[in-house]
Amino acid sequence: MTSHWQEISAELEKIRTKNLYRQCKVSSGIDFCSNDYLGLAKSGLLKEKMKENLSQDTLGSTAARLIKGHRQSMEDWERKFSEFVGAGASLSLANGYVANMGLIDTIADSRTAVFTDRLNHASILDGIRISGAIKKYYDHLDLDHLEEQVSKWDRDPASPGKRKKIIVSETLFSMDGDKPDIRRLVEIKKKYDCVLILDEAHSFGVFGKEGRGMCFEDLSREEMDSIEYRVYTLGKSLGLEGGIIATTELGREHLVNRMRPFIFSTAPMPMIFTTASDSLDLIRDMEKEREHLLRIASILRDGLAREGFSVSSTVSQIVPILMDTEEEALYYSAELRKIGFDVIAIRPPTVPTPRLRVSLNALLTEKEVLRLIEALVVVRRAKR
Ligand SMILES: Cc1ncc(COP(=O)(O)O)c(C=O)c1O
Numbered sequence: 001m002t003s004h005w006q007e008i009s010a011e012l013e014k015i016r017t018k019n020l021y022r023q024c025k026v027s028s029g030i031d032f033c034s035n036d037y038l039g040l041a042k043s044g045l046l047k048e049k050m051k052e053n054l055s056q057d058t059l060g061s062t063a064a065r066l067i068k069g070h071r072q073s074m075e076d077w078e079r080k081f082s083e084f085v086g087a088g089a090s091l092s093l094a095n096g097y098v099a100n101m102g103l104i105d106t107i108a109d110s111r112t113a114v115f116t117d118r119l120n121h122a123s124i125l126d127g128i129r130i131s132g133a134i135k136k137y138y139d140h141l142d143l144d145h146l147e148e149q150v151s152k153w154d155r156d157p158a159s160p161g162k163r164k165k166i167i168v169s170e171t172l173f174s175m176d177g178d179k180p181d182i183r184r185l186v187e188i189k190k191k192y193d194c195v196l197i198l199d200e201a202h203s204f205g206v207f208g209k210e211g212r213g214m215c216f217e218d219l220s221r222e223e224m225d226s227i228e229y230r231v232y233t234l235g236k237s238l239g240l241e242g243g244i245i246a247t248t249e250l251g252r253e254h255l256v257n258r259m260r261p262f263i264f265s266t267a268p269m270p271m272i273f274t275t276a277s278d279s280l281d282l283i284r285d286m287e288k289e290r291e292h293l294l295r296i297a298s299i300l301r302d303g304l305a306r307e308g309f310s311v312s313s314t315v316s317q318i319v320p321i322l323m324d325t326e327e328e329a330l331y332y333s334a335e336l337r338k339i340g341f342d343v344i345a346i347r348p349p350t351v352p353t354p355r356l357r358v359s360l361n362a363l364l365t366e367k368e369v370l371r372l373i374e375a376l377v378v379v380r381r382a383k384r
Pocket of ligand 1: 095096097098100121123170174199201202233234235241242243
């Protein structure tokens, strides 16, 4: 009989053979891969604020929110965030992964149909899996396909008990940098009486008035109010770590009573919440940084296209360069690293097509972006 460790070694060997082996590497070179879109994780000002905040409270929260982990500062942060994104209430979690996963697990069950974009983040797909809901994929950004699926479900007499229907989508896709027609998502949600979850992880801080997210870019107030849940992370533009779900008072009350990762896990460190509040104050005023970020993204996109690289149909600071094979993606990433550029290869199962996911941040200069394009050309030439 094979031992557990033999089985594991064989599995790892299979992963290696397919060029899908993963390793943690200490980052080095110019940052073209983090999600620190506004550069706030590196902000001296925010670090100083965090030191001050650290001295105001215990280090760890010492327990779950419902035991002794709750603080007034947490409530203040949630209220402030709710106001910023125009929601009735919000609930903070340890990270965005847990926010998505726990939210879907809480509101869906085995009689719920969840309609998900095929390329939604793993935390969304895992939430569907854990909840036991019926997963219905629609093709990436194809909302005709979504509508077809939803109406088919409604017409199908075998649909179990015609319980809840949930639609879930990212508002800016993390690995492709493209976005759905959010207004149409709201229309479909209303027409077929579905619950809508939008994941604003990558658009928050970059898009919308004062960085409030993609919903603020595309929707009216009334449309926004019809969305039941919006999920955000503190780990990207806010420069910290954590997740937060914006919903209604009732939605929050329900999550507090039912959401397992909220109930059964130690609350995040209090200073995270107070510093998130400081980070939000900075984000509001970073209009110049947002403009710069989107400008260098367009320079990168145009430059790559001019040089004949295959760039996906991105509209944002995330610019994926599609590769033919996993091996090719790894080659580019390793060669770029040798000459001082931190660019990461993203491979299946994270994405269906291997790629270099270039993500820009507001601290990068136009010159550095042009240097990256040149470096990619040099690496390609050396490969031939
Ligand atoms: C779209 C999306 N949602 C949620 C998450 C999870 O957020 P966090 O990193 O805070 O766990 C990610 C992480 O990259 C993401 O890309």
